[in-house]
Amino acid sequence: MSVLVQMRVTAPDVDQFVAAHNKFAPLFAEMGAKDRRVFRSESDPNEVTLMADWESHDAMHAASEKYGDDFNKEAGTEGLEWETRIWHEL
Secondary structure, three states: OOEEEEEEEEOOOHHHHHHHHHHHHHHHHHOOEEEEEEEEOOOOOOEEEEEEEEOOHHHHHHHHHHHHHHHHHHHOOOOOOOEEEEEOOO
8 A cells, every 4th residue: 555655854954965865766766656755844944854655664664774874874864863754545
């Protein structure tokens, strides 16, 4: 069952984060992410959230295991606390 995944973090360098997002987008797409987009908070310019439709919660976890560490290094978010929310369509 597909899920909408929201992942939020406060990125020290948003431009670096967006560059990493763009670089890794095809890799995450190969693993089941669709319409993966990044948003910036209006109230905090360093708070960003990634939103993506995933084929399944398991597919998202598999991609995170495979590419998560490399993504965080590229994005400048290594060691930071992420908030993840999984949404199911009603």
